[in-house]
Amino acid sequence: MNFLFHIGNYLMMLYRVFGKFTPWTIMRQLILRDIDTLIIGSTGTVIFLSFFVGGVVTIQTALNIENPLIPKTIVGFATRQSIILEFSPTLVSIIMAGKVGSYITSSIATMRVTEQIDALKIMGVNTFNYLIFPKIVAMMIYPILITFSMAFGIYGGYLAAVYGGFGTTSDFITGVTEDFRPYHVIYAYIKTLVFAFILATIPAYHGYFSKGGSLQVGKAATISFIWTSTVIIVVNYFLTQLMLT
Amino acid sequence: MIQIEKLNKQFNGNYVLKNITTTFEVGKTNLIIGESGSGKTVLVKCMLRLHQIDSGDIIYENRRLRDLDDEDLIDLREQMGMVFQGSALFDSMTVEENIAFPLKMHTKKSKDEILELTERIIQRVNLLNSNKKFPSELSGGMQKRVAIARAVVSKPKYLFCDEPNSGLDPYTAMLIDNLIAEITQEYQITTIINTHDMNSVLEIGEKIIFLKGGQKNWQGTKHEIMNSSTQEVRDFLYSNKVFRELGKYVDTPKTE
Numbered sequence: 001m002n003f004l005f006h007i008g009n010y011l012m013m014l015y016r017v018f019g020k021f022t023p024w025t026i027m028r029q030l031i032l033r034d035i036d037t038l039i040i041g042s043t044g045t046v047i048f049l050s051f052f053v054g055g056v057v058t059i060q061t062a063l064n065i066e067n068p069l070i071p072k073t074i075v076g077f078a079t080r081q082s083i084i085l086e087f088s089p090t091l092v093s094i095i096m097a098g099k100v101g102s103y104i105t106s107s108i109a110t111m112r113v114t115e116q117i118d119a120l121k122i123m124g125v126n127t128f129n130y131l132i133f134p135k136i137v138a139m140m141i142y143p144i145l146i147t148f149s150m151a152f153g154i155y156g157g158y159l160a161a162v163y164g165g166f167g168t169t170s171d172f173i174t175g176v177t178e179d180f181r182p183y184h185v186i187y188a189y190i191k192t193l194v195f196a197f198i199l200a201t202i203p204a205y206h207g208y209f210s211k212g213g214s215l216q217v218g219k220a221a222t223i224s225f226i227w228t229s230t231v232i233i234v235v236n237y238f239l240t241q242l243m244l245t
Numbered sequence: 246m247i248q249i250e251k252l253n254k255q256f257n258g259n260y261v262l263k264n265i266t267t268t269f270e271v272g273k274t275n276l277i278i279g280e281s282g283s284g285k286t287v288l289v290k291c292m293l294r295l296h297q298i299d300s301g302d303i304i305y306e307n308r309r310l311r312d313l314d315d316e317d318l319i320d321l322r323e324q325m326g327m328v329f330q331g332s333a334l335f336d337s338m339t340v341e342e343n344i345a346f347p348l349k350m351h352t353k354k355s356k357d358e359i360l361e362l363t364e365r366i367i368q369r370v371n372l373l374n375s376n377k378k379f380p381s382e383l384s385g386g387m388q389k390r391v392a393i394a395r396a397v398v399s400k401p402k403y404l405f406c407d408e409p410n411s412g413l414d415p416y417t418a419m420l421i422d423n424l425i426a427e428i429t430q431e432y433q434i435t436t437i438i439n440t441h442d443m444n445s446v447l448e449i450g451e452k453i454i455f456l457k458g459g460q461k462n463w464q465g466t467k468h469e470i471m472n473s474s475t476q477e478v479r480d481f482l483y484s485n486k487v488f489r490e491l492g493k494y495v496d497t498p499k500t501e
Contacts, residue, residue: 019315020316022350023349023350114331114336115330115333116333116334116336118293118295118327119327119329119335121293121295122293122325122326122327123346123347123350124322124323124325124351126319
């Protein structure tokens with residue numbers, strides 16, 4: 001029953017996000033601030049992680065394919081598929097649930113415990129729109145971040161393959177371009193947009209409805225990470241089933 | 246004017262407010278006093294509809310609070326100002342931005358007009374040279390001044406203050422009390438202050454409601470409270486040594 005209550009409450013929250021709108025002059029500043037914090041502030045982390053994970057994927061693929069009958073181009077192919085289909089959209093989103101999600105939860109929960117949300121309410125502000133809508137808009141440019149992740153993941157794989165002695169530049173590039181299906185990229189971006197919405201709203205829900213003091217802010221951030229990553233994994237399964245089979 | 250009629254509120258079966266009926270008058274500083282846990286904050290939060298009431302009515306100039314839908318409630322709240330116990334300033338904004346926020350939200354005034362009004366209210370609350378500072382760079386007293394400025398900058402009809410001078414030294418507390426009283430008169434606001442500070446009561450208590458165990462135990466003015474024969478009021482009043490000494494010179498009336 002508690003689970004159903006939270007689903008209902010979450011849906012009510014989403015409905016209210018699109019209620020009375022904050023004036024555009026204020027909303028514009030909030031959106032730009034959230035783009036800076038949530039997207040630009042995460043670019044370095046995402047590029048760094050993607051670069052090294054791309055390298056690791058390449059090395060592991062190469063080490064597991066020692067059969068001379070299998071062409072060396074498979075290393076580039078496998079790296080591309082792993083990065084585009086799964087690592088960049090899904091695993092980076094789970095990492096972002098820890099980074100961006102925890103930030104959203106703790107910042108909103110801190111506003112709750114310091115009565116800043118009550119202050120906004122009493123000023124006649126639709127707090128759901130003011131606090132959550134800019135984050136949803138900011139996260140809609142999250143696919144740009146995932147594009148960087150894909151590019152740097154594959155580049156990391158390329159460097160690992162060539163400088164690690166697992167193949168030539170030609171082998172890797174041939175593999176990356178082999179049997180390329182643009183639909184896979186579309187699938188990855190659709191997943192990314194759905195995850196972006198989840199990353200903006202579930203942590204916001206846990207922050208907005210947190211109660212108590214500073215200890216509860218930390219607890220809300222932890223619970224928010226667990227739920228955000230769980231929902232991303234489950235939705236990922238259903239989207240994959242729906243779009244790739 | 247705000248009317249409260251037979252208000253009841255309970256949490257988990259325990260009554261926190263029981264059968265409260267009173268009015269809060271325009272242009273006056275109305276004080277709600279009582280011990281910690283007597284229901285003062287819950288009463289204020291019910292009046293702001295931050296808590297839902299169980300029964301009774303809260304009426305703002307013929308508008309029943311419980312009948313208002315979300316849009317109407319937002320409209321009513323645009324006419325309210327609130328000074329929170331912990332100030333509740335937006336920590337990502339400067340003093341100037343905090344104060345200008347209600348004007349940016351609810352008026353179509355130009356940038357220059359907003360700046361002028363903000364500057365005027367900053368001068369009114371004596372916060373000069375702090376425009377570009379963030380709340381974390383201010384003292385407790387200065388934060389309270391910013392909170393008062395933010396609450397009154399859009400000239401609200403109703404001003405709520407939750408223990409506005411808690412944590413302040415007696416002199417700063419008196420300045421804050423007087424500032425609220427002056428602004429109440431100047432802008433003809435219905436001001437409701439929730440406090441347990443007896444200095445505030447005697448300084449600015451034009452109408453005082455004493456709560457005990459969630460019930461209205463006494464009401465009167467700052468001139469009447471010192472002579473009150475209600476035992477609970479006297480216990481509350483004379484729990485402070487200074488007032489005990491002062492009480493020796495006040496006649497205790499036989500009846501009330």
